[in-house]
Amino acid sequence: MMTFIDTSAFYAVLDRDDDNHQKARRLWNDVFSDDNTIVTSNYVLVESFTLIQQRLGLEAVRAF
Numbered sequence: 001m002m003t004f005i006d007t008s009a010f011y012a013v014l015d016r017d018d019d020n021h022q023k024a025r026r027l028w029n030d031v032f033s034d035d036n037t038i039v040t041s042n043y044v045l046v047e048s049f050t051l052i053q054q055r056l057g058l059e060a061v062r063a064f
Contacts, residue, residue, distance in 0.1 A: 010048045
C-alpha cells in the first residue's frame with residue numbers, strides 16, 4: 001500500500017498539544033509497521049518546515 005503524508009499529519013505527530021496528536025501517533029506507528037510505502041511532495045516538506053518553525057521553533061525543524 002502507498003500512503004501520502006501531508007503537512008497536517010507531520011505537524012500532528014510532532015506537536016503534543018495538537019488535537020490530533022494521539023491519533024496521528026497511533027496511525028504513524030501503524031503506517032511504518034506495515035509493508036507500506038510512504039510518499040510526500042517537496043511542496044508538503046517546504047510547508048511543513050515553515051509551519052513547524054513558526055509554531056515549534058528551529059530545533060523542532062532540525063529534529064524533523
